[in-house]
Amino acid sequence: MTAATARAGEVRLAIATNFHDAAERLAAHFSETTGHSTRISYGSTGKLYAQIRHGAPFDAYLAADEERPHLMEREGSGVPGTRFTYAIGKLVLWSPDAEAFREPQALLEADTLRRLAIANPKTAPYGLAAKQTLEHLGLWKTLESRLVRGESIAQTFQFVATGNAKAGFVALAQLRDDHQGGARWEVPNTHHEPIAQQAILLDRGRSNEAARAWLNFLASAEAQDIIREYGYDIPDLPE
The missing domain is CATH 3.40.190.10 (Periplasmic binding protein-like II)
Known part of the structure; x- marks a missing residue:
């Protein structure tokens, strides 16, 4: 067993259904490069939000909007300062x-x-x-x-x-x-509000090294290139 394998952990993810194909590829690459494993549940953003509020054991949440992650941050179920837009849907x-x-x-x-x-x-x-x-x-x-x-x-x-x-x-x-x-x-983006898809670390994953590693990976240039391939725009992320 290598040192990296010995330190490997698992992250439980709640991910909006539209992101399924991109998430599957990202998760495979994440596991290959970090040794961490992922366990993913897919569903509508609203239903996943309700599940998390009722105690579902997820470490991170990838929504298809910015409203629910913002609510989680405000309500205390999301870790402040970890919320960011990982993709803009079309x-x-x-x-x-x-x-x-x-x-x-x-x-x-x-x-x-x-x-x-x-x-x-x-x-x-x-x-x-x-x-x-x-x-x-x-x-x-x-x-x-x-x-x-x-x-x-x-x-x-x-x-x-x-x-x-x-x-x-x-x-x-x-x-x-x-x-x-x-x-x-x-559909032109002038016809509707931007579909800004945000991710946030959940309180359950606060001390989970694999969960933080996942969010860091999601914001990386490597992950962004993959996300673009699946039909999303990428916002300008802070340095």
């Missing part, structure tokens, strides 16, 4: 049918659009961004009764991929695979 209107639309607003205004999928705006930041986009376009009230709401952005993606909705608002990161073709419209 929202996309997507249909697996390449002929579904050429002009996105024309599709959204069409009477033939019976079902449009979005994530639940109350628990999923990408759902909130979708709602804000429809409000910006003046279509929220018109389309509200036709919406199919996923409890997470992963479920929303499945609604569209399986044809239960003709189109839906999903994360650009979910369309990274080459086989995810179809019609897509990357």
